[in-house]
Amino acid sequence: xxxxxxxxxxxxxxxxxxxxxxxxxxxxxxxxxxxxxxxxxxxxxxxxxxxxxxxxxxxxxxxxxxxxxxxxxxxxxxxxxxxxxxxxxxxxxxxxxxxxxxxxxxxxxxxxxxxxxxxxxxxxxxxxxxxxxxxxxxxxxxxxxxxxxxxxxxxxxxxxxxxxxxxxxxxxxxxxxxxxxxxxxxxxxxxxxxxxxxxxxxxxxxxxxxxxxxxxxxxxxxxxxxxxxxxxxxxxxxxxxxxxxxxxxxxxxxxxxxxxxxxxxxxxxxxxxxxxxxxxxxxxxxxxxxxxxxxxxxxxxxxxxxxxxxxx
Numbered sequence: 001x002x003x004x005x006x007x008x009x010x011x012x013x014x015x016x017x018x019x020x021x022x023x024x025x026x027x028x029x030x031x032x033x034x035x036x037x038x039x040x041x042x043x044x045x046x047x048x049x050x051x052x053x054x055x056x057x058x059x060x061x062x063x064x065x066x067x068x069x070x071x072x073x074x075x076x077x078x079x080x081x082x083x084x085x086x087x088x089x090x091x092x093x094x095x096x097x098x099x100x101x102x103x104x105x106x107x108x109x110x111x112x113x114x115x116x117x118x119x120x121x122x123x124x125x126x127x128x129x130x131x132x133x134x135x136x137x138x139x140x141x142x143x144x145x146x147x148x149x150x151x152x153x154x155x156x157x158x159x160x161x162x163x164x165x166x167x168x169x170x171x172x173x174x175x176x177x178x179x180x181x182x183x184x185x186x187x188x189x190x191x192x193x194x195x196x197x198x199x200x201x202x203x204x205x206x207x208x209x210x211x212x213x214x215x216x217x218x219x220x221x222x223x224x225x226x227x228x229x230x231x232x233x234x235x236x237x238x239x240x241x242x243x244x245x246x247x248x249x250x251x252x253x254x255x256x257x258x259x260x261x262x263x264x265x266x267x268x269x270x271x272x273x274x275x276x277x278x279x280x281x282x283x284x285x286x287x288x289x290x291x292x293x294x295x296x297x298x299x300x301x302x303x304x305x306x307x308x309x310x311x312x
């Protein structure tokens with residue numbers, strides 16, 4: 001089983017050309033760890049508009065929503081489509097993309113660093129921008145990061161395909177379904193991480209989860225339970241999930257909703273984890289979509305987010 005983990009500067013603006021300009025795009029560097037893309041509506045370039053800060057999923061997912069093995073361009077598309085609806089967005093690469101340049105070793109990165117980076121990004125735009133409202137939207141792992149960073153700092157929070165349970169509980173459940181028997185080894189290893197800070201003697205099949213260089217990150221991640229964190233938010237919340245998501249089960253969204261019954265809840269039929277439409281029940285089609293950038297983001301998501309942002 002493979003588990004996927006993981007001087008302010010504005011570089012000159014580039015434009016989208018077509019029949020008419022639809023958005024402005026600029027590379028914005030927050031600090032030495034964070035660099036991303038700010039997309040603003042062209043037609044509203046001289047007016048104040050809302051801003052959504054996107055936080056990416058686990059693993060080496062870049063600001064566009066892609067990794068080395070796939071290209072869906074989900075969050076690049078997302079930014080452009082929201083700009084057409086009068087909403088600015090900022091999406092950034094996680095600090096793991098700066099590891100080589102800054103001489104950071106894998107075991108030196110913790111989940112708390114991702115939270116710090118999200119907070120730094122929020123603070124930057126609160127200080128260096130005129131926006132009517134600021135929202136945080138986290139996808140997958142980014143949902144947990146976002147809900148922690150958003151507390152007392154933004155006007156609203158959006159969870160997209162986020163888990164409700166702590167990462168150790170989620171992984172153990174997944175292993176129990178995909179490789180019965182290995183879940184016992186995983187449970188022991190997670191307990192060792194909690195109690196001793198180091199997991200040893202786990203089944204070699206679980207090396208991708210418990211290898212030494214990753215253990216400190218996993219230990220810091222598993223300290224947080226999404227249902228507990230989201231329940232502390234005193235801001236409007238929107239929970240989004242697709243019923244064709246094969247990475248995060250729909251039950252996770254249901255549990256999040258139970259913990260914050262006041263939240264808006266949007267379940268999109270035939271939508272998968274990367275917000276694309278899957279018409280059949282084929283897992284092959286679902287997996288292939290991760291490398292099919294021509295697929296459009298489902299309009300229900302765009303309209304749902306636009307309505308949520310504009311009604312506040």
